[in-house]
Amino acid sequence: MADDAPSSSTFAGNSVDSSINQDELIMKQQREIEQEISETIPLVGDLESLQTLEKEYNEDPVYMLKVKDLSAKYKYIRRTRPDGNCFFRAFSYAYLEHLVTDKQEYEKFYEIAKNSKEILVALGFPQFTVEDFYETFMEVVQRVGEHAGGTLDELGAIRQELHDKFNKQGYSDYIVVYLRLITSGQLQTEHDFYQNFIEGSRTVTEFCRQEVEPMYKESDHIHIIALSNALKVGVRVRYMDRGEGSQVMAHDFPEGAKPLVHLLYRPGHYDILYA
Amino acid sequence: MMAGSALRRLMAEYKQLTLNPPEGIIAGPVNEENFFEWEALITGPEGTCFEGGIFPAKLVFPPDYPLSPPKMQFICEMFHPNIYADGRVCISILHAPGDDPMGYESSAERWSPVQSVEKILLSVVSMLAEPNDESGANVDAAKMWREDREQFNRIAERLVRKTLGLPPPE
Numbered sequence: 001m002a003d004d005a006p007s008s009s010t011f012a013g014n015s016v017d018s019s020i021n022q023d024e025l026i027m028k029q030q031r032e033i034e035q036e037i038s039e040t041i042p043l044v045g046d047l048e049s050l051q052t053l054e055k056e057y058n059e060d061p062v063y064m065l066k067v068k069d070l071s072a073k074y075k076y077i078r079r080t081r082p083d084g085n086c087f088f089r090a091f092s093y094a095y096l097e098h099l100v101t102d103k104q105e106y107e108k109f110y111e112i113a114k115n116s117k118e119i120l121v122a123l124g125f126p127q128f129t130v131e132d133f134y135e136t137f138m139e140v141v142q143r144v145g146e147h148a149g150g151t152l153d154e155l156g157a158i159r160q161e162l163h164d165k166f167n168k169q170g171y172s173d174y175i176v177v178y179l180r181l182i183t184s185g186q187l188q189t190e191h192d193f194y195q196n197f198i199e200g201s202r203t204v205t206e207f208c209r210q211e212v213e214p215m216y217k218e219s220d221h222i223h224i225i226a227l228s229n230a231l232k233v234g235v236r237v238r239y240m241d242r243g244e245g246s247q248v249m250a251h252d253f254p255e256g257a258k259p260l261v262h263l264l265y266r267p268g269h270y271d272i273l274y275a
Numbered sequence: 276m277m278a279g280s281a282l283r284r285l286m287a288e289y290k291q292l293t294l295n296p297p298e299g300i301i302a303g304p305v306n307e308e309n310f311f312e313w314e315a316l317i318t319g320p321e322g323t324c325f326e327g328g329i330f331p332a333k334l335v336f337p338p339d340y341p342l343s344p345p346k347m348q349f350i351c352e353m354f355h356p357n358i359y360a361d362g363r364v365c366i367s368i369l370h371a372p373g374d375d376p377m378g379y380e381s382s383a384e385r386w387s388p389v390q391s392v393e394k395i396l397l398s399v400v401s402m403l404a405e406p407n408d409e410s411g412a413n414v415d416a417a418k419m420w421r422e423d424r425e426q427f428n429r430i431a432e433r434l435v436r437k438t439l440g441l442p443p444p445e
Contacts, residue, residue, distance in 0.1 A: 084372075128287035129341070129389040132280050170280065173342055177388045213387035214372045215342060 037082065044093050044166045045079040047274070053077060065246035070238065070264070073248075076274040077264060084216035087223065087263070087270045088179040093166050094261040094272045095233055096144050100158055103149035105260065112231055113141050120185045130181060136174035140165055177215065183223055184208040186230035197222045218268065228253040235261045238273060281340040285310045288392050300396045302334070311336045313345075315396055319435060320404040324428040328435035332364070332399075334392065344369050344386035347395065351438050354430045356406040356417035365412035368398045 050071045057063035078093070080086040099106045117134040121127055140162070147158035165171040187194045191204040198207050211217050228235045234257030238248045252259055262273040289303055289310070299318035304310045313334040319325030330353070336345040347369060349362035357365050367383035368390060384398075408417040419427045433443045 125389055126291070126391065128284065128291060129391060131287070132284055133388065136280075170339070173339075174280070177342070180387075181389065209384055209387070213389055214385045215387065217372050 034083070041079065041081045042167055043081045043169070043172050044089060044163065044272075047076045047078055050074055050077055062242055063240065066240050066248050069246055070240065070248050070273075073238075074262065074273045074275055078272040078274070080269075080271055082269045084218045085173070085176045087219035088176045088183075088227075089166065089172065090263055090270045090272045091227065091235065091261055092175050092179055093162070094263070095231075096140065096162055097159065098260050099144050100148055100155055100162075102260075106145055106148045109231065109233070110141065110145060113138060116182055116185070116230075119189065120181055123185055123188050125181065125185075133174050133178040133181060136171060137178040140171070140175060173215065179227060180213055180215075182230050183227045184212045186226040187212065187222070190226075190229075194222060194226065197225075219270075224253050228257070233257075233261060234259040235263065237263050237265050237270075239265050241267055278338045281336065281338055282310055284341055285336060291391075292393060297393055297397060299400065300393075302392060302396060305333075311338075311340075313392070314350075315347075315392075317396060317399060317403070320400050323404045324431035325403045325435060328431075328438045330403075330438055332362070334395075341388040341390070343371065344390070345392070345395070347399070352434055354416050354427075354434060355403065355413060356408050356420050357402050357410050357412050358416075359412045363412075364399060364402075365410055366398055366402050366407075368395055 050067070053067045053070070054064070057067055078090075080090045080093075095109075099109060117130055120130050120134075143161060144158060147154045150158075166175070187204050187208055194204055198204065202210070211220075212223060224235060224237065227233075235253045236259035237251045237253070239251065240248050243249075248264075262275070264271045264273050285304075292302055299320070300315065302313055302315035305312050305314050313336070315332045315334060317330045317332060319328035319330065330349055331351055332347055332349045334345045334347050337343045347364040349358060349364065351362075353362055359365060367385055370386055372385045406417070406420055408420050411417065416427070419430075436443060
């Protein structure tokens with residue numbers, strides 16, 4: 001063995017050990033940073049007055065003007081954890097919360113949600129990879145349905161239940177995974193259309209494997225367009241950045257749809273807005 | 276909920292792998308009391324220097340599987356650019372996005388909850404056939420793969436024979 005193998009192929013080569021330690025160290029640091037974020041920011045927070053944003057940007061005149069503009073249009077904000085899943089988490093929370101008081105919209109959505117798994121299986125997703133996420137998602141959807149349009153007490157109780165489920169890592173992440181799969185399914189079903197949005201030489205399927213299906217991958221316009229089209233839900237995104245002007249620009253997805261979900265975008269992150 | 280979901284999923288994957296085993300791969304729980312630790316046997320791909328070998332590996336699943344990927348480690352001696360000296364496998368599908376100390380290409384396929392044990396093992400077979408010599412899991416193996424293929428092939432042949440319980444070649 002000593003003849004043909006270099007020293008590091010034995011199990012205690014020094015050079016190899018030091019490279020392992022460095023990688024492990026970086027990963028450990030990353031995990032610690034992630035955990036730090038986790039511990040300070042809930043997956044989905046409580047309702048807060050928009051004035052909390054004013055405090056955040058006290059010394060920033062560009063953002064301050066925009067917060068003022070936003071305050072004229074919205075009363076509350078609900079923050080989400082900035083973990084790369086925030087668009088999906090914010091969207092699903094805000095929409096399910098809306099369905100609590102909109103029985104008609106719920107009935108429409110229920111049919112779309114119920115049929116969504118078949119679309120994924122037909123696209124070639126193995127049944128066993130989709131099943132559990134679908135069931136968790138439908139369980140939460142059905143809980144909303146049982147109480148939609150009920151008495152004030154019932155509405156309060158189901159809102160609290162939603163809030164609790166969205167703050168349980170398991171439930172919350174399973175819902176995020178399922179929305180990622182619906183988004184991927186829509187992109188692949190309409191791949192001719194969505195190919196135009198993808199920069200570089202990647203195919204739609206490659207894009208889905210790399211940018212949509214993995215957790216923690218941030219969402220871009222293409223994710224929002226695909227998800228809002230797949231579920232036929234109008235989303236209005238308010239953009240707050242360092243761009244010119246004092247207004248927070250609105251962008252509706254799909255174009256022309258009545259927005260039922262309002263999100264605030266600040267570079268790299270989505271929170272929920274309430275009028 | 277997490278560990279229960281993980282168990283359900285692992286049982287479904289095991290059933291699937293038993294009903295439709297991919298060529299050259301056997302995998303399943305070490306014992307049915309603990310579905311979170313699997314053993315796999317991987318046949319070295321034909322037409323490569325690992326052809327004919329039967330390489331045992333261990334897979335350990337986290338309680339939040341499939342949100343997070345398992346860890347995989349060969350339990351036989353290996354010499355390969357993408358396998359650490361202690362047998363741990365270093366390929367992009369075993370990592371979530373952002374979990375990125377190896378500097379994989381951003382286009383490489385990452386772990387996602389719709390990947391599976393089968394996909395991982397198939398990726399490992401491809402990795403045996405076509406090492407990625409950019410990855411630094413075993414720097415010496417990567418260097419030898421690039422610069423002295425004959426020597427690399429000789430080591431691989433010895434490892435293949437070792438997995439079959441044969442003595443080193445003359």
